[in-house]
Amino acid sequence: MNASLNQEIIEIYRKRAQNYDITANLYYLLGYREWAYRQKAVDALHLQPGDTVIEIACGTGLNFSLYQEAIGLQGKIIGLDLTDAMLTQARQRIQGNGWENVELVHTDARNYAFPTGVNAIISTYALSLIPESDQILEKGVNALTSGGRLALLE
Numbered sequence: 001m002n003a004s005l006n007q008e009i010i011e012i013y014r015k016r017a018q019n020y021d022i023t024a025n026l027y028y029l030l031g032y033r034e035w036a037y038r039q040k041a042v043d044a045l046h047l048q049p050g051d052t053v054i055e056i057a058c059g060t061g062l063n064f065s066l067y068q069e070a071i072g073l074q075g076k077i078i079g080l081d082l083t084d085a086m087l088t089q090a091r092q093r094i095q096g097n098g099w100e101n102v103e104l105v106h107t108d109a110r111n112y113a114f115p116t117g118v119n120a121i122i123s124t125y126a127l128s129l130i131p132e133s134d135q136i137l138e139k140g141v142n143a144l145t146s147g148g149r150l151a152l153l154e
């Protein structure tokens with residue numbers, strides 16, 4: 001079941017990848033303050049300079065600049081995503097900004113082995129697509145440092 005659901009998701013996001021950022025911003029025109037919510041979720045992580053943050057299903061990396069402002073060059077971002085085309089867009093964003101502290105992992109989040117010592121984990125507008133998200137979150141929470149934070153936005 002996961003395989004066919006994953007394939008469906010990959011096909012949807014391959015089609016959306018190139019215009020994802022533009023279409024995501026269009027919600028603003030409908031009165032949905034998406035960026036305010038993204039900022040609020042990131043603020044809830046209480047990121048500090050040097051922190052490591054993992055984003056589950058990072059897509060094109062729309063949130064990355066919000067993390068960078070808080071963690072600085074000594075920090076690290078790890079972005080996971082299932083869809084190759086979304087990660088291609090994320091890679092372009094990383095190169096365009098000259099960021100050297102971002103690692104992208106092409107994976108089903110269900111199969112990801114979280115490293116230990118993670119300060120923050122976040123997922124935005126993605127977990128409702130993943131039936132076993134509770135299991136992913138359990139693994140993530142176990143990987144957090146003492147005082148580490150998890151933020152979810154749907």
Ligand SMILES: C[S@@+](CC[C@H](N)C(=O)[O-])C[C@H]1O[C@@H](n2cnc3c(N)ncnc32)[C@H](O)[C@@H]1O
Nearest residue numbers: 057058059062081082083086108109124125126
């Ligand atoms: C609506 S986009 C959200 C992207 C990004 N988090 C954002 O806020 O803009 C949903 C993303 O979830 C990813 N995704 C869906 N199922 C996944 C899974 N099982 N593992 C990793 N990524 C997944 C898709 O590839 C897609 O990039």
